[in-house]
Amino acid sequence: MKLQAVRGFKDWLPEDFRRYHYLCEVSRKILSLYGFEEVKIPILERTELYVRSIGEVTDIVQKETYTFIDRNGESLTLRPEATAGICRMVIEKSVYAKQKPIRFFTIGPMFRHERPQKGRLREFYQVSVEYFGDITPFVEAELINLSMHILKEPEKEFGSFLHPLRLEINSLGCPECRPSYREYLVSALKEKKDELCKTCQERLERNPLRVLDCKEDACKRVVSGLKTLNEFWCSACREHFTKLSGLLSSLGLKFFHNPYLVRGLDYYVRTIFEIKAEGLSAQDTVCAGGRYDYLVEELGGPKLPGIGFAIGVERWGLVVFGEDRAVPERQALVFIAPLGDQANELALKLSYELRVRGIKTVPSYEDKSLKAKLRFADKLGVEYVLILGEDEISQNKVCLKDMKRGTQELLPLDDIAFLVNRIKSQAE
Numbered sequence: 001m002k003l004q005a006v007r008g009f010k011d012w013l014p015e016d017f018r019r020y021h022y023l024c025e026v027s028r029k030i031l032s033l034y035g036f037e038e039v040k041i042p043i044l045e046r047t048e049l050y051v052r053s054i055g056e057v058t059d060i061v062q063k064e065t066y067t068f069i070d071r072n073g074e075s076l077t078l079r080p081e082a083t084a085g086i087c088r089m090v091i092e093k094s095v096y097a098k099q100k101p102i103r104f105f106t107i108g109p110m111f112r113h114e115r116p117q118k119g120r121l122r123e124f125y126q127v128s129v130e131y132f133g134d135i136t137p138f139v140e141a142e143l144i145n146l147s148m149h150i151l152k153e154p155e156k157e158f159g160s161f162l163h164p165l166r167l168e169i170n171s172l173g174c175p176e177c178r179p180s181y182r183e184y185l186v187s188a189l190k191e192k193k194d195e196l197c198k199t200c201q202e203r204l205e206r207n208p209l210r211v212l213d214c215k216e217d218a219c220k221r222v223v224s225g226l227k228t229l230n231e232f233w234c235s236a237c238r239e240h241f242t243k244l245s246g247l248l249s250s251l252g253l254k255f256f257h258n259p260y261l262v263r264g265l266d267y268y269v270r271t272i273f274e275i276k277a278e279g280l281s282a283q284d285t286v287c288a289g290g291r292y293d294y295l296v297e298e299l300g301g302p303k304l305p306g307i308g309f310a311i312g313v314e315r316w317g318l319v320v321f322g323e324d325r326a327v328p329e330r331q332a333l334v335f336i337a338p339l340g341d342q343a344n345e346l347a348l349k350l351s352y353e354l355r356v357r358g359i360k361t362v363p364s365y366e367d368k369s370l371k372a373k374l375r376f377a378d379k380l381g382v383e384y385v386l387i388l389g390e391d392e393i394s395q396n397k398v399c400l401k402d403m404k405r406g407t408q409e410l411l412p413l414d415d416i417a418f419l420v421n422r423i424k425s426q427a428e
Helices: 015-034 047-055 059-064 084-093 139-154 178-191 196-208 206-214 217-222 233-249 312-320 341-355 372-380 390-394 416-427
Strands: 044-046 067-071 075-080 102-109 124-133 166-172 255-257 271-275 287-294 307-311 333-336 360-363 384-388 397-402 407-412
Touching: 015 102, 015 124, 015 139, 015 312, 044 047, 044 084, 047 075, 047 084, 047 255, 047 271, 084 102, 084 307, 124 139, 124 312, 139 166, 139 233, 139 271, 139 307, 178 196, 178 206, 196 206, 206 217, 217 233, 233 255, 233 271, 271 312, 287 312, 307 312, 333 341, 333 372, 341 360, 341 384, 341 390, 341 416, 372 384, 384 390, 390 397, 397 416, 407 416
Parallel strands: 166 255, 333 360, 333 384
Antiparallel strands: 044 075, 067 075, 102 124, 124 307, 166 271, 271 287, 287 307, 384 397, 397 407
């Protein structure tokens, strides 16, 4: 049998990691400016957490989670998202008693057994951001602005994206007004049930709002003839949405009200939003989030409203890098080309001396000619090569070759500080 990766799981090569680390560094930098602190939650949680938070009748819990019984007979689930885990941590560690508001974020893998898509495999990575405390339109506007700030930051280095970002917002209403819309929606959809796709026919009773977001043309046609949720908003929700819209405009954010925008998780209320990459694919959502006023309370904690969002790192990577744009090397690489055993021994020591002084160094101990080693260094994109041959060793020198300029000079081998300064000055 030919061994290969499990479907929906991907091997990461060095270039994949360079892209991932770059996007993580951008996220951490911007989140720090907004006062958010990084936390870590387990990859495994008790299944009950997701049944209670996401909802037992959602597609995620019913069809998409990786759930299994462990040796102790306990049902465990690989996390499909981070919000529920962070809420559990906030409750378990009594974080709410020590600080409010709470600003946390986490970066790492999530797992969903759904059909693998471009930019979204069964193991996928997210930057997940959560805010707990009093939620006002000002807080919502700042969180939405933060998500756009993070996503657009790479433009400073790479220029305009191939896929422009589009911000869409909506309100799911509140417990006062949403039930009446749900009642209307179920009744209206039942009349058109035969025209819906099979998945939406199943959603009709257990999660009817998801029908509004279906990508199937037949379902879109049905939905287009229905009343929208905003026609059922109470006065408080309408006023709230108007205030938020004004604040986003004051921040210079271009946005679109999408009345069909919903979230696949049960815990969202009022404000929800998505940031999409135009022309990316049918699955073009790069960032999604919203407000959850009652989730912490429903999980056994205090009354602690929250709002958050998650950025799909792989899809964000497609927006920033496309298929082939590389992340530039942040640090000059020095390649050492020793010729012979004595030179290899000196290269072993010299490599260590350079590395402890912060210089990225790769020696070549292979029994090859200088020409072959320089050819290899050129393939690596090396900027500087240190050549150690018999002539250099006899003079207690090392030859520093600048691969870009094509120049070279002899430097003292026993004066490491001078050698390091020379390399750094060349790099500048």
